[in-house]
Amino acid sequence: MPNVMLRNNDSGELVFYLAKKDQEEIVVSIEHSGPESWGGEMQLSDGTRFYLEPFDKPPKLPITVRVRRL
Amino acid sequence: MAMNREESDKLIQEVLAVYPEETGKQRAKHLMANDPELEKSNKCIVANKKALPGVMTQRGCAYAGSKGVVWGPVKDTVNISHGPIGCGQFSRAGRRNYVTGFSGINIFGDMNFSSDFQEKDVVFGGDKKLDTLISEIDGLFPLAKGISIQSECPIGLIGDDIEAVAKKKAKEIGKTVVPVRCEGFRGVSQSLGHHVANDSLRDWVISKRDGKEPTFESTPYDVAITGDYNIGGDAWASRVLMEEIGLRVVAQWSGDGSLPEFESTPRVKLNLLHCYRSMNYISRHMEEKYGIPWLEYNFFGPTKIVESLRKIAARFDSTIQENAERVIAKYQPTMDAIIAKYRPRLEGKRVMLFVGGLRPRHIVGAYEDLGMEVIGAGYEFAHNDDYDRTFKELQDGALIYDDATSFELEAFAERLKPDLIGSGIKEKYVFHKMGIPFRQMHSWDYSGPYHGYDGFAIFARDMDMTVNNPCWKNVRAPWKPAVSEDEAAAA
Numbered sequence: 001m002p003n004v005m006l007r008n009n010d011s012g013e014l015v016f017y018l019a020k021k022d023q024e025e026i027v028v029s030i031e032h033s034g035p036e037s038w039g040g041e042m043q044l045s046d047g048t049r050f051y052l053e054p055f056d057k058p059p060k061l062p063i064t065v066r067v068r069r070l
Numbered sequence: 071m072a073m074n075r076e077e078s079d080k081l082i083q084e085v086l087a088v089y090p091e092e093t094g095k096q097r098a099k100h101l102m103a104n105d106p107e108l109e110k111s112n113k114c115i116v117a118n119k120k121a122l123p124g125v126m127t128q129r130g131c132a133y134a135g136s137k138g139v140v141w142g143p144v145k146d147t148v149n150i151s152h153g154p155i156g157c158g159q160f161s162r163a164g165r166r167n168y169v170t171g172f173s174g175i176n177i178f179g180d181m182n183f184s185s186d187f188q189e190k191d192v193v194f195g196g197d198k199k200l201d202t203l204i205s206e207i208d209g210l211f212p213l214a215k216g217i218s219i220q221s222e223c224p225i226g227l228i229g230d231d232i233e234a235v236a237k238k239k240a241k242e243i244g245k246t247v248v249p250v251r252c253e254g255f256r257g258v259s260q261s262l263g264h265h266v267a268n269d270s271l272r273d274w275v276i277s278k279r280d281g282k283e284p285t286f287e288s289t290p291y292d293v294a295i296t297g298d299y300n301i302g303g304d305a306w307a308s309r310v311l312m313e314e315i316g317l318r319v320v321a322q323w324s325g326d327g328s329l330p331e332f333e334s335t336p337r338v339k340l341n342l343l344h345c346y347r348s349m350n351y352i353s354r355h356m357e358e359k360y361g362i363p364w365l366e367y368n369f370f371g372p373t374k375i376v377e378s379l380r381k382i383a384a385r386f387d388s389t390i391q392e393n394a395e396r397v398i399a400k401y402q403p404t405m406d407a408i409i410a411k412y413r414p415r416l417e418g419k420r421v422m423l424f425v426g427g428l429r430p431r432h433i434v435g436a437y438e439d440l441g442m443e444v445i446g447a448g449y450e451f452a453h454n455d456d457y458d459r460t461f462k463e464l465q466d467g468a469l470i471y472d473d474a475t476s477f478e479l480e481a482f483a484e485r486l487k488p489d490l491i492g493s494g495i496k497e498k499y500v501f502h503k504m505g506i507p508f509r510q511m512h513s514w515d516y517s518g519p520y521h522g523y524d525g526f527a528i529f530a531r532d533m534d535m536t537v538n539n540p541c542w543k544n545v546r547a548p549w550k551p552a553v554s555e556d557e558a559a560a561a
Contacts, residue, residue, distance in 0.1 A: 022454050062357050
């Protein structure tokens with residue numbers, strides 16, 4: 001269950017940052033991105049997948065969250 | 071000309087051949103030939119890993135990263151080296167991070183404060199001593215704005231509770247007292263010390279004024295310069311440029327910086343990040359907590375300065391953008407004159423770099439402005455995200471070496487025969503003796519500043535002075551045959 005920071009980069013893409021590993025990857029897809037639910041399964045640009053407990057509404061970015069490796 | 075990728079790979083294999091098999095296998099992961107197309111480094115280079123036993127690494131320790139790099143330049147705090155006396159003495163005032171003020175009144179970095187651990191402190195614990203020490207400092211230097219406790223190795227080993235002492239004394243003397251858990255044995259290099267120091271700033275300093283009345287009126291143009299340690303006056307050379315394009319620099323982190331500046335940083339509009347490696351942590355924290363975006367920039371050499379000024383200005387309104395264009399136009403003739411003067415003397419010279427956490431990629435542009443090429447670059451303590459940023463700055467086929475050992479550096483230098491090497495004090499005299507022009511690029515070889523337009527003039531002069539110095543060809547090891555007169559005349 002690593003702690004990661006989610007933020008938008010200059011071109012508006014969602015970036016996944018795992019501080020412990022200096023891993024900075026772009027999130028290519030996220031399961032729920034609608035106004036009533038945000039989160040779920042995420043696919044990163046290097047192919048790894050993580051699960052984020054969905055939020056009720058899109059959170060204010062950047063935000064540090066706990067995710068689960070899939 | 072730099073080597074192509076195959077040649078670089080071959081050279082790496084040859085250099086690795088002297089190692090025992092296991093060591094060679096491990097070291098091979100830290101060496102590569104550059105491919106500017108690469109986006110991600112984690113597949114092709116291993117970084118931020120423990121140095122192997124038996125090789126001579128050039129790295130420092132976590133204490134060096136915290137006391138030396140991040141906390142050391144803060145001018146109005148007393149930084150206690152908590153532990154035996156040596157670490158404090160050898161890290162005192164050696165880094166040339168300039169400050170303005172009067173020693174003992176508003177600057178304290180030029181003195182060595184240490185708890186001078188003895189055997190009995192290790193046996194019975196040093197908390198009492200620390201308590202007395204802080205009271206003494208407060209009595210002797212009542213104008214200090216705060217105190218930071220930089221732990222040395224024994225503190226972590228014997229398990230002293232410096233946080234408790236810090237809290238108690240902060241209440242007693244009414245000042246900021248920051249415990250920093252930067253024991254030297256933590257982590258693999260000074261890089262962890264940066265992180266620990268950033269976290270201590272986050273936990274003990276930056277939140278001090280949360281929810282309080284602002285102490286100054288903010289403008290839409292407030293910025294903070296982060297990750298600039300004012301080596302030889304670098305931060306000042308950057309600051310004047312920011313001010314010239316109309317921005318107001320509220321805080322400098324941490325060269326010539328002070329605690330009140332840090333505390334007011336949550337009210338700036340943009341964090342300008344120069345050294346990504348040592349201050350990205352606090353920038354990311356401020357982005358999350360206070361919504362302050364951060365922007366990496368590069369003030370080495372006119373090409374990169376122009377790019378960076380435009381990039382910074384693009385975050386503000388048209389007045390700033392116009393100012394930036396005006397400033398760029400104003401300095402262009404001066405820069406053209408410098409390049410016209412030095413480029414013919416430096417054109418085509420080949421450079422090898424081995425420095426800390428940002429310079430191997432940031433300085434490349436400045437060398438290229440002078441017509442020089444960087445044929446090899448490496449970091450002492452970079453992480454993979456630094457290498458992600460390095461590939462596109464370096465030319466194709468250039469050597470990249472992570473945490474190079476002194477053997478590797480010498481072997482590469484012997485084979486590549488560079489015209490200039492830029493590295494640290496530990497490498498300096500080795501290469502001097504090899505007769506290779508050398509600049510100490512950690513503290514600019516007692517020169518500087520190198521940032522900004524003012525700095526580029528000095529940079530160009532220094533490189534010319536070093537590369538074209540006639541002394542190098544007179545350096546010859548005594549055991550090597552003397553040069554015959556014909557040869558000398560030919561050379």
